[in-house]
Every structure is written in structure tokens, then in C-alpha cells.
Amino acid sequence: MTAATVLVGPERTMSADSQSRADELKQQGNTAFKEKHYALAQQFYTKALDVDPANPQLWANRAFAAIRLEEFGSAIADASKALELDPKYAKAFYRRGDASYALGHFKDAVRDFRAAIRLAPSDPDLRRKLAESEKEVKRQAFEQALAMPDEASVSEQVVLEEITVEDSYTGPRMEADESGQLRATLDFVRAMLAAFKDEQLIHRRYAMEIILQAQAILKALPSLVDVDIPQGTELTVCGDTHGQFFDLLRIFDLNGLPSETNPYLFNGDFVDRGSWSVEIILTLLAFKCLYPAHMHLTRGNHEAKSMNTIYGFVGEVKAKYTAQMADVFRETFCWLPLGYVLGGKVLVVHGGPPVQCNASLDQVRKYDRNREPPEDGPMCEMLWNDPQDQPGMLPNKRGVGVAFGPDVAKRWLESQGLQMVVRSHEVKEEGFEVAHDGYTITIFSAPNYCDQMGNKGAFIRFDSDCTPSFTQFDAAPHPNKRPMAYAAGAWASML
Known part of the structure; x- marks a missing residue:
């Protein structure tokens, strides 16, 4: 290894100038991320990857920026690339789990959070996210087991007349029309907007x-x-x-x-x-x-x-x-x-x-x-x-x-x-x-x-x-x- 070359990881070497340039771009990306400029951060991480494409941390960082931009498919791809380069990189499993959860792929999220916990067992946030993902997997399985082809809708089971508006309720009230049906008038809607602005809710009967x-x-x-x-x-x-x-x-x-x-x-x-x-x-x-x-x-x-x-x-x-x-x-x-x-x-x-x-x-x-x-x-x-x-x-x-x-x-x-x-x-x-x-x-x-x-x-x-x-x-x-x-x-x- 020459004086102009540095060792940056297992079986990875690059010139000192290239390493310095990649580190500089990564830091610029980190700064942009902290300032919540996620698209800019993504651009800096991409430029850093052009210099140092075998750096798993850069791939994981770009995955994190993609998550904040709601580009979950890209986040999964970047986290997967990080894991190809370092199969024991807990943060990459974490990022991929986050992206999978965001897409509703709860079983994939459970798999990745479990893998991350094996590598970082003391991380409480990982354990919370694993528990939430496992809960969603169980919920989906329960709902599928209960599903019936011609099951009556919840809306059809609502009996509005059984929802009593208490005398103590002081918010906007709907008035009945000639047929006896409660209706939202413009005056009611204006009063509802004013109540919402004051962080007050309308009664459940009127909402329904x-x-x-x-x-x-x-x-x-x-x-x-x-x-x-x-x-x-x-x-x-x-x-x-x-x-x-x-x-x-x-x-x-x-x-x-x-x-x-x-x-x-x-x-x-x-x-x-x-x-x-x-x-x-x-x-x-x-x-x-x-x-x-x-x-x-x-x-x-x-x-x-x-x-x-x-x-x-x-x-x-x-x-x-x-x-x-x-x-x-x-x-x-x-x-x-x-x-x-x-x-x-x-x-x-x-x-x-x-x-x-x-x-x-x-x-x-x-x-x-x-x-x-x-x-x-x-x-x-x-x-x-x-x-x-x-x-x-x-x-x-x-x-x-x-x-x-x-x-x-x-x-x-x-x-x-x-x-x-x-x-x-x-x-x-x-x-x-x-x-x-x-x-x-x-x-x-x-x-x-x-x-x-x-x-x-x-x-x-x-x-x-x-x-x-x-x-x-x-x-x-x-x-x-x-x-x-x-x-x-x-x-x-x-x-």
C-alpha cells in the first residue's frame, strides 16, 4: 500500500484524496439532513457514493434520506445494497425495516428488525418497532381469519338514533329538516369550523x-x-x-x-x-x-x-x-x-x-x-x-x-x-x-x-x-x- 493509498475497510482501499472527498461529501450530506433538507442530503450522499461506492454507511445514509422523502422503494434498495457490502450492519437492517413498515410490508419489517436486534440488542427503539410490527402482523392475520365474503358493512350497522346528544353538550347542533333528517346547514358548518379552530369537537352523532x-x-x-x-x-x-x-x-x-x-x-x-x-x-x-x-x-x-x-x-x-x-x-x-x-x-x-x-x-x-x-x-x-x-x-x-x-x-x-x-x-x-x-x-x-x-x-x-x-x-x-x-x-x- 503506497503513501497515497489508505485502507478504509475490509478489502477496500482508495486514494487519500478520494477518501477525503468522500468524507467531505458525506459530512455535507449529514449537515443537510440535520437541517431537514433531505433531497439535498440525498444528492450529497449520491455524490459520495460516486467516489466511494463500496461504503455501506453511505448507502444506509441515503436510505434514511429516502425514507424522509417517502421514497420507500429506493430506501429498501439502498439498505439492501448496504447489507450486500456488510451483512452485519445493524443500521441497514433498521432502515430497510422502517421502509418496509411504511409500505405496509409488516412481515418484512419483522424480519429486518429481528436481524437488527441480534446485532444491536440494547437498542430500545428497535425493540419498540419490532413489537409494533409483530402486532400488525397478528392484526392482519386476525382480520383475514374473521373476513367473510358477504359480511355486512360497519356503516350499515350504525344506528344513529341510538347516539344520544346529551343536554350537557354545548357545541354546534344540527337541525332536522322537514322529513326529520338531521342536516348540516351552512350556519352549522361555520360553527363547526369555529369549534375546530378552538380545538373543540362536534358531537359523535353529528360526525356520524x-x-x-x-x-x-x-x-x-x-x-x-x-x-x-x-x-x-x-x-x-x-x-x-x-x-x-x-x-x-x-x-x-x-x-x-x-x-x-x-x-x-x-x-x-x-x-x-x-x-x-x-x-x-x-x-x-x-x-x-x-x-x-x-x-x-x-x-x-x-x-x-x-x-x-x-x-x-x-x-x-x-x-x-x-x-x-x-x-x-x-x-x-x-x-x-x-x-x-x-x-x-x-x-x-x-x-x-x-x-x-x-x-x-x-x-x-x-x-x-x-x-x-x-x-x-x-x-x-x-x-x-x-x-x-x-x-x-x-x-x-x-x-x-x-x-x-x-x-x-x-x-x-x-x-x-x-x-x-x-x-x-x-x-x-x-x-x-x-x-x-x-x-x-x-x-x-x-x-x-x-x-x-x-x-x-x-x-x-x-x-x-x-x-x-x-x-x-x-x-x-x-x-x-x-x-x-x-x-x-x-x-x-x-x-
């Missing part, structure tokens, strides 16, 4: 009324809904809101409440992550009840049981209301449409168009959406796909769906007579991004996502010609409650 009435409206819709924008009017499209209720109020402050003259489309991922998901979804469903033809809601990948179990929504509903209500929400999510076509020109969908399976608009309209999202096919793609800069299609970094290039977007849109796709699903620093020569727009409406990303939020207004205009906004102040406050304790750190 809203959910079940909205569910009935959603059931009557096709899986792909056509929406006209009459001359002289506009429609507002919002992206992910993720339980950030006080930012939803900011949207309404800037753009007005939903109404027959101020229609909205919220493009999925209403819940999880943020700790006011109950308040957001009840608000949106209440406006759906008030204005069925002017409040539109798309299903996102987080309107799914697997995501809600991990990222806090189920825990939040149980804490604020009941386990039964969590099941009623789950069944309601299964009736959310998969997408909307605005003015015959613009597809609005949470993830992206179904380009890999090449499903047509007519096929999507007839699709049976009343289910948990499958792992392939049009529903999976519409909830999970992401755009990429390079041409063609690749497996998605998230580990679900595909990444589609500008050529793929253009070809599919033109085959369906569409001008563009508007999708959400990804944090954008400016709150929106116009890509693929204008064929693909991303809109994201959760500013300073999870209180740490520093991004702006944005929404789009479309006129009757389907010309978009963008409004950006900053995060609103909110009470001191951390994101994922209702997630299982071991997973609240996955931010």
Missing part, C-alpha cells in the same frame, strides 16, 4: 351524520367524474392537506368558503401525518353534503387502511371518537372517486394517469373502486404514480406504482383527448410545479409539511377554458401539537 350522508352521495358517483366549468366561473383545485387543518382555514381565508359559486376539488391525502385529520375530513365531507355538485373529493393513497394504521389517522379517530367511526371512515374512503375530468380537458388525479396498464378514461369510469387499493392496475397507478424528468417509465422510488416521463404523459393524454394532468402526492418547495412541457402539473397544499419541510402551499384556479392560475401561501400558526401525535409511538419519528 356527516360521514354517512357524504358516503351515500359518493356511492352514487362513477369512479371517474366529469365536471364542467361554465363560462364566467372558476374551479379551485387543492392538493394534499394531510391533517393540517389550520392551513385549510388559510385556503378558505384566501379563496373563500366552498359554495355553489365557488366550487372546489380537493385532490386526496386529506388525512394522516398532521394531527387534525379528523377536523379536515369532517370539514370536507360536510361541504360535500352541503354542495354535492360543487365540492369534489379525490381518493389519495392515504385514504387507505394500511396508510391510516401507520400514519396516525386511525389512532386519531379512536382518540377523538371511536373505533367504529374509524371503520366507517375506512368504508367511506373506498367510495371516493379516483379522478375527475375538468371541462373535457384536464385530468385531476392524486398520483398520475394509469400509463403502465394503459387504461382508458372509459375503463376508469367503469372501474369497481369499492376496495382497498391493489398493488397494480389503474387504481394503484392513479393513487401512487409520480412524474420523472427522463423519458419512458421506471419503477417508482416509492416502491409502488411507476414513474412516468414526459413522452409517456404526452402520449397517454393525447390518446384520451386531454391537455394536461393535475396531480398532487409530492411536496414541492413552491407549492406547485409545472413539468413535462406543461402536460403535468403537481399541486401541494400542505405548507411547511409536517412542520419541517419549509415548503409553500398552493392551489390552482381553472377558468372555463381550463387555463390554470396559481396562488401560493405560507403555513398558518397552529396550536402546539406535533405531527403524527396519534401514530404508534415507535413510528412518530418517521418524519
